[in-house]
Amino acid sequence: MHLMNSRRIRVALCALSISFAIASSSTAASSTTSAALLSQDAWSNVALGGLDARVLTLALQSAAAAVERGAAALPATLTVIDYSKPSTEKRMWVFDVRTHALLFHELVSHGRGSGKELSTSFSNLPESNKTSLGLFKTAEAYVGHNGYSLRLDGLERGLNDNARERAIVVHGAPYVNAVTAKANGYLGRSLGCPAVRPEVARELIDAVKGGGLIFAYYPDQTWLKTSLYLN
Secondary structure, eight states, X not given: OHHXXXXXXXXXXXXXXXXXXXXXXXXHHHHHHHHHHTOTGGGTTOOOTTOOHHHHHHHHHHHHHHHXXXXXXXXXXXXXXXXXXXXXXXXXXXXXXXXXXXXXXXXXOOBTTSOSSSOOOOOOSTTOOOOOOEEEEEEEEEEETTEEEEEEXXXXXXXXXXXXXXXXXXXXXXXXXXXXXXXXXXOOOBSSOOOBOHHHHHHHHHHHTTTOEEEEEOOOHHHHHHOTTTO
């Protein structure tokens, strides 16, 4: 009886070791896949649609770091917003992470507190009406005051982590259109939300919701030197 029990224990321990090994192997494989899909080399021949390659590199670096550190799962989409460009230009790019296809290239608003044609001031504070920089994770879609909208969770403490509290969401807005931009010399502005054209809002939101990553860029040196995901 004693020998039989010992044998059972050894078999159980062996099975447990195998389970741990498989789990570790699976985790390592997943990590390797994430690193490969978000590596700069993997995107070297991608058609960027006018996106500055240096900005994409920062977006990939930030996304890869967030995945590696467990702040996000491997995203289906990576959205890049370059707020250094004037609002009259298309400055939002949405990429499929696995195929690298450019899914959307769109106009996007900035907060009225951030500037007119150019956004030059950014904030994480409620009631500032300013845009926030950094890495965001998309959450759930809902229907609210601005119609079909998408909640965002800021992943950078002190920089954009008040996004949900501030109701910083992706939504469609009638003031986001080329006619308005041409007439005023700048795009209509939000209360800090990255608003897009109403005609594309639902399709874009459905493409990126539920764990996609959004990288909002501006050459702010303090952020670039201190960001958790860029350093």
